[in-house]
Structures are given as C-alpha cells and as structure tokens.
Amino acid sequence: MSRIFIVEDDKAIRGELDELLRNSGYETGYLTDFSNSKADILAASPDLILMDINIPNLNGEQLLKEIRKETDIPVIMVTSRTSETDEVLSMSYGADDYITKPYNPTILLLRISAVLKRSAGTASAQSYNGLQVNDAKGSLTDGSCEMTLTKNEMIIFRFMLDRKGSIVTRDELMTALWDNDEFVNDNALTVNISRLRSKLSELGCEDAIETRKKQGYILR
Structure with a gap:
C-alpha cells in the first residue's frame, strides 16, 4: 500500500x-507543525508527497527545492495559483505534477496513480538523441544546457517518446492530455507542439518532430 x-x-x-486518500486505499501522513517541514517529511519516508505552495515558513516551491537535494520522492503540487509561471517554477524545482484548487477528486486520484506508476521501478532519467530526460524535474538536458518543459509539453513529449518512430495522431495526444486541469483544445495542442519543437531545436535536435498531414506526428 502506497503512503502519501x-x-x-x-x-x-x-x-x-x-x-x-484513505478511502481510496492509501496510507496517509501529514504535517501539523511546519517549523521543521523537510526533516519531518523525509522521516516519514512517503511514496508520494502532495504539497501546497502557500504554507508557513518555507513556501512550497522553496521546500520542494530543498527536498530535491535529498530525495527523488514524487511530488505533486496542489495550489490555488493558476499562472504558468508557478507551473514552470514548480516543475523546474522538481515537481512531478501540478494541480490547482478547486481540484476534481477523481482527476487528483488519477494523477496520483499515474505518478506512482511512473516512479515504480523506473529511473527518473532516460535519454533521447543524446539528451537526458528527467521526468521528476520536467526537463531535458544535453549536459551543458537544461531546458524546462511545461506539464503539457512533457506529457506530449513523453507520449511521443514512448512511441518513437511511429505516427501519433492528434486525437491520441488530446486523450493523453484529457485529465489535465487546463482545458486543451485543438489550437492549444498546436501551440504546445510548436513550443516543444522550438525547445528541442534549442538543444540541437532540429526537426525532431515530423508532421504527417492528415495523420499526425512522428518523433524521430
């Protein structure tokens, strides 16, 4: 039984x-005193952390940054903030996912399940054409330059990487993004793919994503 x-x-x-969480079959623990947050969290040895940004003493992003110096325990940020800046900062500090309040309980449970499955028995870093892919940090790096992806960009990239060399349709990508708390329409998907292409190009992977008209995309 996973402990959250x-x-x-x-x-x-x-x-x-x-x-x-308890009704969904998880063991739980929580802080009531935030004076020694990092030590108390690490002492609990959880399988996943749900962390609000607005907490006493160190805010959630600062606390996450400190935790990442010690461990790769999966972290999902839970917050009332909705700006892309907060998302990017959280992911750059090492969050595995990000959900905003008021959250849908079913979607939150799906996110937790997905993050736990990704972390179970797998290394957080994999590679793509010489780039290290770090799901925990939501980043790609060539060793000298690190590029942070937004949550949507990482979902798209990971989905395509798992099917590298095969055609991925727009419908499949939309389905992969369906449980995100940000509404993603067809135009938004195009924008995310364009931004992902640009970031891959900056890391030396030009033309990494090939468009197949009326079919979809291929990650080469």
Missing part, C-alpha cells in the same frame, strides 16, 4: 485530502 504525505496548512482541506 500531505503538506497543507488549511486544516479543512487537509482533512478532506486525508479522507479521500
């Missing part, structure tokens, strides 16, 4: 999360 540690200073929300 809740880092949330709002007592009511913390209680709701605790009940939701």
